[in-house]
Structures are given as structure tokens and as C-alpha cells.
Amino acid sequence: MLLLSVVTALAIAGSPGPAGERFVRQGGTLAIRVDRIAKPDGTFGPGGWIVVKGGRIESVGAAEAPSGAAVLEFKRGVATPGFIDAVTSLGASGDLAETARAFTPEVQAGDAFDADHTDFRKAAAGGITTVGLSPSSSNVVGGHVAIVRTSGEQGLAVLTGSGPLRFALTPSAFDFERPPTSRMGALPQLRDLLAGDKLKAPGPCLVEASSPDEIRVALETFEKAGREVALLRPNGANDPDEGVAELFERSKESHPLAVVGPFTLSTSARTLALPQTLTTRGVAVAFSANGNPAALRLTAALAVRGGLPADKALQALTAAGARVLGLDDCGALEAGKRADLLVFDGDPLDLASSLDLVLVGGAAQDKKAATTTERSKGTP
Amino acid sequence: MIAPLLLTVLLAGDAGARPDPQRPNPNRSDLDRLRSEAIVVQAAEVRVGDGTVFKPGVVVLQEGRIAAVGQAPPLPSGSRTIDCSKQIVTAGLVDAACQLGTCQRFGYAEQSSEVIPAFDAADSIDFFSKDLDELIRDGVTTIYVTGEASSVISSRGTAVKTGGPIAQRRLAATPCVKVTLSGESSRRATFNTPPFRGGDVTFSVRRPTTRMGSAWVFREAFHDALRFKETGKTSGDPAQMRALLDVMEGKVKLRFQAREAADIRSAQRDCDEFGLTFVLEYGNETGECLDLVTSRKIPVIFGPPRDGDSQASQFDDPITAWQTPKLLAERGVPFCLTAADASGEGGLSRQAGFAIKNGLDRARALRAVTTDAAAMIGLDKRIGRLAEGFDADLVVWSGEPFDDVSRPVLVVINGRPVLDVEGRFAKEKS
Numbered sequence: 137m138l139l140l141s142v143v144t145a146l147a148i149a150g151s152p153g154p155a156g157e158r159f160v161r162q163g164g165t166l167a168i169r170v171d172r173i174a175k176p177d178g179t180f181g182p183g184g185w186i187v188v189k190g191g192r193i194e195s196v197g198a199a200e201a202p203s204g205a206a207v208l209e210f211k212r213g214v215a216t217p218g219f220i221d222a223v224t225s226l227g228a229s230g231d232l233a234e235t236a237r238a239f240t241p242e243v244q245a246g247d248a249f250d251a252d253h254t255d256f257r258k259a260a261a262g263g264i265t266t267v268g269l270s271p272s273s274s275n276v277v278g279g280h281v282a283i284v285r286t287s288g289e290q291g292l293a294v295l296t297g298s299g300p301l302r303f304a305l306t307p308s309a310f311d312f313e314r315p316p317t318s319r320m321g322a323l324p325q326l327r328d329l330l331a332g333d334k335l336k337a338p339g340p341c342l343v344e345a346s347s348p349d350e351i352r353v354a355l356e357t358f359e360k361a362g363r364e365v366a367l368l369r370p371n372g373a374n375d376p377d378e379g380v381a382e383l384f385e386r387s388k389e390s391h392p393l394a395v396v397g398p399f400t401l402s403t404s405a406r407t408l409a410l411p412q413t414l415t416t417r418g419v420a421v422a423f424s425a426n427g428n429p430a431a432l433r434l435t436a437a438l439a440v441r442g443g444l445p446a447d448k449a450l451q452a453l454t455a456a457g458a459r460v461l462g463l464d465d466c467g468a469l470e471a472g473k474r475a476d477l478l479v480f481d482g483d484p485l486d487l488a489s490s491l492d493l494v495l496v497g498g499a500a501q502d503k504k505a506a507t508t509t510e511r512s513k514g515t516p
Numbered sequence: 517m518i519a520p521l522l523l524t525v526l527l528a529g530d531a532g533a534r535p536d537p538q539r540p541n542p543n544r545s546d547l548d549r550l551r552s553e554a555i556v557v558q559a560a561e562v563r564v565g566d567g568t569v570f571k572p573g574v575v576v577l578q579e580g581r582i583a584a585v586g587q588a589p590p591l592p593s594g595s596r597t598i599d600c601s602k603q604i605v606t607a608g609l610v611d612a613a614c615q616l617g618t619c620q621r622f623g624y625a626e627q628s629s630e631v632i633p634a635f636d637a638a639d640s641i642d643f644f645s646k647d648l649d650e651l652i653r654d655g656v657t658t659i660y661v662t663g664e665a666s667s668v669i670s671s672r673g674t675a676v677k678t679g680g681p682i683a684q685r686r687l688a689a690t691p692c693v694k695v696t697l698s699g700e701s702s703r704r705a706t707f708n709t710p711p712f713r714g715g716d717v718t719f720s721v722r723r724p725t726t727r728m729g730s731a732w733v734f735r736e737a738f739h740d741a742l743r744f745k746e747t748g749k750t751s752g753d754p755a756q757m758r759a760l761l762d763v764m765e766g767k768v769k770l771r772f773q774a775r776e777a778a779d780i781r782s783a784q785r786d787c788d789e790f791g792l793t794f795v796l797e798y799g800n801e802t803g804e805c806l807d808l809v810t811s812r813k814i815p816v817i818f819g820p821p822r823d824g825d826s827q828a829s830q831f832d833d834p835i836t837a838w839q840t841p842k843l844l845a846e847r848g849v850p851f852c853l854t855a856a857d858a859s860g861e862g863g864l865s866r867q868a869g870f871a872i873k874n875g876l877d878r879a880r881a882l883r884a885v886t887t888d889a890a891a892m893i894g895l896d897k898r899i900g901r902l903a904e905g906f907d908a909d910l911v912v913w914s915g916e917p918f919d920d921v922s923r924p925v926l927v928v929i930n931g932r933p934v935l936d937v938e939g940r941f942a943k944e945k946s
Binding site (some may be wrong): 307312314315318319320323324347348349350353375377383386 | 620625626627632636637643644682
């Protein structure tokens with residue numbers, strides 16, 4: 137429940153509407169009072185005031201709101217960082233699978249970005265504040281992920297940078313019509329590229345690898361080249377073969393990451409166990425909603441059903457996603473980070489809890505957008 | 517799927533037998549302890565692989581290797597005994613020209629080029645392939661995965677163990693590049709000819725479709741490599757050219773996959789042009805050119821005979837595929853047996869069985885799937901024999917090895933059980 141009290145000359149009526157937004161944009165200070173605040177480790181600490189200024193978090197957990205600030209008070213409010221969809225096709229104008237060649241390290245997913253796509257408004261309203269727009273798995277080296285903030289000036293999504301490189305070692309990366317047609321033909325070329333300085337990108341190498349052996353090749357190839365790895369949908373990590381445990385045991389030192397999801401209500405129990413399996417094997421997990429703005433929180437909730445501890449699930453929605461995208465300006469409620477902030481009226485992983493406030497870069501989002509059925513402009 | 521179950525059984529059995537809470541060693545996992553603990557396999561018969569037989573016999577395994585073999589070798593203290601007193605023990609079988617265990621089920625070849633000797637089949641191995649479980653059930657503990665037949669000059673092959681920890685599976689075998697001159701292979705999508713019935717192999721529509729054309733590609737490639745050596749320039753991939761020069765300098769060996777006699781003769785002609793020697797792979801019609809194989813001392817990795825190599829004809833024609841192993845043995849040609857992709861008549865132990873039925877001596881047949889196969893891939897100092905210092909790879913057979921009714925009941929790789937049908941590793945005598 138949102139309670140609004142006026143402690144300064146400026147009043148914000150109802151939810152922070154245009155007036156409040158203008159206030160924030162003009163450099164005003166916003167103070168938000170909640171009962172529990174998510175810590176960077178995914179657990180919750182005591183409540184207090186979160187102070188936001190100039191699109192950034194100024195302080196977290198103060199007992200008093202600073203004077204001159206506009207305030208928002210939430211009874212039973214639970215504050216978390218904005219959620220991060222680490223790998224998505226959200227709002228892409230046109231296809232993200234450029235199949236002309238198998239190695240396209242120069243491709244930028246940002247060139248498929250459509251700032252005006254309705255999906256971004258839906259995502260923002262649903263609590264997703266940052267996404268990694270990614271080339272598809274059709275190429276061995278697919279290109280650069282684009283870092284997109286789901287809302288910015290005039291409510292349009294904003295491209296804020298180029299993220300990690302996307303790779304694929306799954307059969308989808310090979311085509312009988314296009315050289316190389318085999319993993320055997322691709323790996324020497326991939327090793328050469330990794331050894332050179334052409335493949336420069338922030339964050340880990342994002343590698344699609346599904347079967348146990350694809351996971352092995354991904355870990356071996358990228359670790360040998362001294363690269364950090366984020367495995368994309370490594371479903372084979374669930375395989376009970378003791379060799380799988382051996383692979384992750386060997387890779388423990390290099391702290392691999394993984395991106396899993398989206399999960400739906402029809403996802404098998406075996407697959408739902410994947411995030412927890414990966415966690416016990418020393419892998420930090422992030423989530424992908426892959427184009428469905430509503431799927432991210434559900435994915436996290438279902439991962440908890442599959443055995444993942446709640447703190448890890450919240451981390452997967454926030455800090456781990458930021459790590460996968462090579463970002464240090466979001467994913468945690470800490471002074472200096474972007475003011476990407478959500479307030480729920482209960483446990484964020486309980487789908488019955490309602491999301492009462494979404495700030496993207498300090499700007500409040502219109503919740504109605506989450507349910508709008510307006511047709512997207514960019515893609516059919 | 518077998519391995520984790522076995523391990524559980526093994527660990528449980530071991531923990532129950534030697535509980536030692538007084539001296540816990542936190543630095544050593546159960547697995548480490550298992551690997552270092554001596555295991556004594558007592559058998560009715562130990563067939564070493566070089567013709568020696570101990571009856572009864574004992575094999576002592578320690579630290580993943582064979583510590584001792586004999587009728588009654590000295591036993592280390594604190595060893596566990598595996599009772600196989602009614603069974604025969606041999607070394608783990610070795611297939612020197614296997615086509616299984618790769619990541620792409622219908623062939624792993626690089627279709628985009630006919631000349632790919634710089635590529636390595638090691639990049640195609642799927643260590644989690646179900647093929648490997650099948651091989652273990654057949655008693656095969658080491659395979660040399662050979663190049664695919666869909667390129668004229670294919671990739672280098674690679675040797676791996678079929679089970680055990682992945683970190684210990686790769687073996688440094690003699691590198692061999694494989695050449696195939698004719699359109700023949702037992703697997704889909706590996707034909708060296710245009711695809712029929714609209715298969716997946718789209719690159720192959722511009723392949724050489726004849727032996728003449730394939731031989732031309734082979735010769736052109738080596739002439740290109742020689743030009744590259746002289747001028748440092750090539751219109752092709754320099755890495756492939758360097759790999760061809762490695763073949764010419766003898767650093768990498770050459771294999772020819774040839775089943776028909778005409779292919780075998782053609783292989784010899786083409787090698788003579790560049791002063792190359794080769795190992796013959798499969799060689800179903802070796803019997804038709806025994807003189808060539810004998811006089812040029814061409815080693816043969818023989819098998820498997822196919823349906824076309826009519827078994828019935830063995831009764832009226834002495835020179836048939838089925839009798840080739842016996843003939844090669846008589847002529848003193850170095851040879852071993854392979855099951856290739858183990859399709860049709862089955863695995864490597866079946867191939868040894870066929871050779872025995874067609875006149876090959878039993879001891880020699882064992883050699884042809886262990887010691888001699890290991891020698892063919894340059895690993896005869898490490899595998900293929902039950903001798904001190906060799907890898908602890910062994911097979912305990914339910915009956916006479918290679919008989920139709922016999923099968924492996926216990927398979928050990930690097931001292932660890934990877935197949936244990938009757939749970940012998942779990943049961944223990946003090």
C-alpha cells in the first residue's frame with residue numbers, strides 16, 4: 137500500500153505522475169521508505185529510507201529522509217534492485233539470427249534495437265529495468281549483446297552500451313550450407329580468435345552450450361583462453377553422469393556463470409532443478425526471459441520451486457544478471473548505482489505480492505503498461 | 517549412465533568394508549583412496565596378450581596401473597581381492613579405427629572442404645556419448661577415433677579411453693591423417709558422393725564423384741603443399757598445407773580407407789608418387805591383393821567384413837574377406853581388427869570371434885584386438901597388455917573370450933570399474 141506524506145513544499149499526488157517525474161528529472165531528491173531492503177547478497181536487511189537523486193541511488197537505509205526531498209512511504213514495502221533479463225530478444229526490430237556467416241564478432245545486437253517497442257514498456261512496468269539484447273544461437277560467434285535500459289527519456293527504451301560477446305556451440309550454430317559445418321572445423325578458428333585481440337567485450341563470454349559435452353568444450357576452450365564464461369541454458373548440467381560433476385569441479389577456480397530460463401508452468405521438474413544444481417556446482421546463475429516480459433519473475437519463482445534458495449533467486453534476478461552483462465552500475469541497492477528500484481508489498485518471489493513501484497533510472501513507471509494489449513510497432 | 521551407479525555401489529561397498537574413523541585423511545577423497553588402494557584380481561586364467569597365459573593367474577592393480585601379473589606374484593599389504601576364480605581375464609580391447617563416440621551422430625566431418633588434415637577428431641569427441649557405454653559393454657576400453665570418410669583428405673584421428681574420469685581419458689596416440697578415395701562408408705552423410713534421396717550433405721554435390729576425381733584431389737593437395745613449401749604461398753588454407761607437409765615429413769602418418777582391391781592398389785600408386793607410406797583401414801578385399809600388402813609391408817586395420825563379403829563363399833573361395841585375418845597372420849603382415857561403427861554384426865569382440873571361426877588362432881585373435889591394435893596407434897607401451905606398468909585396463913569374461921555366448925562381466929579402466937555386472941567390486945574377500 138502506498139502512503140504519501142508531504143514533508144516538503146512539493147507534493148506528489150497518487151503515484152509519482154508527470155509532476156513527480158519532472159521533479160526527479162530536474163535533479164530533485166526522492167526518498168522512499170520501505171520495511172525491508174534487499175542486500176547485495178540476495179537476503180533482506182531492515183527497512184529505512186532509500187534516497188534517489190539524479191537517476192542514482194544516493195543512500196540506502198537512512199533512518200530519516202533528507203530535508204527537501206519528495207517522499208514515498210510504503211507500508212510492508214519490500215525494496216529490491218530492478219530485475220535484469222540477461223539474455224533476451226525483447227523488442228528487437230527484425231531477426232537476431234544473422235546466418236550469412238558462422239563467425240560474426242563485429243555484429244551489434246544494438247542494431248536490431250527498437251526504442252519504441254511496446255515490450256520495453258511492458259518489461260519496465262513488470263520490474264525489468266535492464267536487458268541484454270542478444271544475437272541468436274545461429275552462429276559460433278554471434279556478435280555483441282546490447283545493453284538496454286527499458287525506460288528513459290520520453291519513456292522510450294535506451295541503448296546504453298555494448299555488452300558481452302555471444303557464442304554458440306550447440307548444433308544450431310552449424311549448417312550444412314555454411315562453413316564450418318562441424319565443431320571440429322569451428323574450434324581451431326574459435327581458438328585463434330580467442331587467442332588474438334579481436335574479441336574484446338565487457339563481461340564474460342556468453343556461450344550457448346546445452347549437452348554435457350558442449351558444456352565441457354565451452355568450459356575447456358574459454359578457460360584455456362583465459363576468458364570468463366557464462367554458459368547459456370546449460371541443461372546438460374543436470375545429467376547425473378559423474379563426468380558432469382567432474383567438469384564443474386575442475387572449473388571451480390574460474391567461477392563460471394550461467395543463464396537459464398525462461399521457465400513456464402509446463403517446464404519439467406527436472407529442468408526446474410537446474411538453477412539449484414548449478415548453484416551447488418559453484419556456478420552463479422542469472423535468468424533469461426527471452427522476449428517475454430512476464431516470464432522473468434515467474435522463472436525465478438519456479439526456480440525456487442525447483443530447490444533454489446530464495447536469496448540465490450533474487451541474486452539471479454539482479455546482481456548475477458549484472459555480472460553476466462559486465463555491468464557494475466546496476467543489480468544492487470547501493471549508493472552510486474543507477475536508481476533501478478522495485479517496491480513490492482511482500483516477498484518478491486511470491487507471485488501474489490504486488491509490485492507497487494518501479495523506478496528505472498529514477499523515473500517511475502506506469503504500471504498499466506504491464507497489461508496493455510497495444511500492438512507492437514517494430515515487429516510483426 | 518552405468519558409471520555413477522557403479523561408483524555408488526563401489527563407494528558403499530568400500531566404506532562398509534574398511535571403516536577407519538581413527539585415521540581420517542581429510543586431504544584424500546574416497547576416489548583418491550580407491551585409486552591408490554591395491555586391487556588383486558584372482559582369475560582362472562590371465563591372458564597377457566603376448567601369448568603368455570597364467571593359469572590360474574593374478575593381476576594386481578594400483579594407482580590406476582598394473583603393479584604385477586603372474587601365477588602368484590607378491591601381494592601388497594592391505595589389498596582388496598576381486599574373486600574371478602572361474603573367469604578368464606584379458607586386457608581391455610583396443611579399436612584402432614573406431615567411428616563412434618563423436619558429437620554428431622551421423623558423422624562429424626567438416627563438409628566444407630575436401631582437404632582438412634589440420635583438423636583434429638579430438639574436437640569432435642563427445643565424452644558423454646552413449647556409444648561409449650556400448651563399447652564398454654563390448655569390453656573395449658580404448659578407441660582411436662579415425663577421420664571421417666567424407667573428405668578426401670580427412671582430419672587427424674585421436675585416441676581416448678571409453679570410460680573413467682574425463683581428465684584421464686585422452687591418450688597421445690600416433691597422429692594419423694585419413695584418406696578416402698572412393699564413395700563408401702557405412703554411415704549416413706559421410707558419403708564421398710552426391711547425396712542420394714536429398715540428404716543433408718549439400719557441400720558434397722560438388723565433390724569428386726569418382727575414384728579418379730578423388731585421387732586427383734589427393735594429388736593436387738600434395739602438389740599444392742610442395743609448392744607452398746617452395747614459395748610460402750597458397751590459394752588454400754596455410755594451416756592445411758602445413759599439415760600436409762607434416763605428413764610428407766613423416767611427423768603425421770597416413771591412413772587410407774579402402775575396402776575394394778582397386779582402391780587399395782590406387783592408394784599405393786598415389787602414395788608412390790610422393791614417396792609416402794600408409795596404413796590400410798578396413799581393407800575388406802585385402803585378400804585380393806595379398807602380394808601387394810605383403811611385399812610393401814602395408815599394415816592393415818582390418819574389418820568389419822560386410823554382408824557383401826559373402827560369408828557363404830568362404831567354403832569355395834579361399835580368398836575372402838572373412839579369411840583375411842588368418843591369411844595376414846600367415847603372411848606375417850602386421851594387422852589388427854576393428855569394428856568401425858559397430859553396425860550390422862556388432863562390436864570388436866564379434867570381429868575377433870569371426871576371425872577365430874575363419875581360422876585365426878585364438879591367441880592371435882586376442883592380440884589383434886589388444887596388443888597389436890595398441891601398436892597400430894603407437895600406444896603399445898601403455899595399453900593392450902596385462903603387464904607391469906601398463907594401464908589397469910582389463911576385461912573379465914563370462915566364458916571363453918570372443919565366443920558367441922560370452923560377454924564381459926567386469927570392465928576396469930585405469931583401475932576403476934566401469935562395468936560390473938555382478939557387483940564383484942562391491943563384494944570383497946579379506
